[in-house]
Amino acid sequence: MTSHVGRLYALALALVVFFLTWTTVAARPWVHTSKRVNDPRLAALAAREQRLRHESVVVRRIVQKRWAVYRVELRKRKSQIAAQQAQLAAAPAGAPSVRVVTLPPLTVTRTS
């Protein structure tokens, strides 16, 4: 009876030792952390990420500057078009403005 219980304890202990050993081996503690960080592919990716971030900032600045110039030009052009349309629309619709003067004429209009 006693030896039977002892064998069970021995088996349980062996299982515990087995799993502990497995966990330890799976963690690969002999591989140094710095080795993984120094992987050249990771380093290249990190550098590329940095470069892209920098480029995106520069591009954003350029776009914002051009957009600001465009908006100013657009406002100017819109006001020019509005003024011109107002002038063109007003001129033919309004009554003619004419008076007899004693100035020398710039041109003479004759029978068509």
Add this chain to the structure above:
Amino acid sequence: MIARRFRAMGTDVELFVEADDAERALEAAENEFHRLEALLSRFRPDSELSRLNDERTLEPGPDLLEVVELALLARVRTGGRFDPTVHDALVAAGYDRSFELVPADGPAAGSAPCGGGVLVDGRRIELEPDVRLDLGGIGKGFAVERAAVVLAAAGPCLVNAGGDLAVRGGSWPVGLETADGQITLELDRGAIATSGRDRRRWRRNGHEQHHLIDPRKGTPAETDLLRVTVVASDAVEAEVWAKALFLAGEDAAAAEADELGLPAVLVTVDERTRLAGGLR
């Protein structure tokens, strides 16, 4: 100020613009004249107007359509004194080719009925049998307006095409022939047109003919006026009323100009000048 002169629509055209650099606008305005002449001339067999007169029905471009609509509206507004269907009457009177080529004299002139039907249905124009259109005067007024719009983009401007003149912006002294000399009108906006029988005239069998047809008779108009100048809001309007007042005769023309508020200068056959329509 920059000026350009060229010949189009059988007359000398002058463009003036107050700007330092307006070459492109001047070029565009001149091109507009030539483009519209190519569409609206009855003397060019390939013009849209000639095709309409030949084929009786046509779906033309927007310019011919607009001019025909303006002419038909003018026919209604002037009680038929302005009428685009005078083509055959002009030909019967002897004006059957570009004016420079019309013989000074020839066999007796005839007449032709005017006032026939012109139907504008959407974008299609249809002419009744024996109806042909002449858009000479109103076409020139239309071209003057279009050129003025193009030129106005460069600055204040004046467009003068023979008897039709329009200004946009600025203040322009314009000379007019009167019975005993010349007066100057200062025009700030609007247009001036002059219709008369002192030019574009010829003889047939010894009788004087001219290009202002009375649509009621189908022959050159007989009136106590030699020349009428009208100032209006645009060159088409001025052209239409100059012709209509010319046909009305001195007293009726003066009364109508006063009533409509159209500044007008009437020169009579017996060499008097009369101002009307509020012009002093």
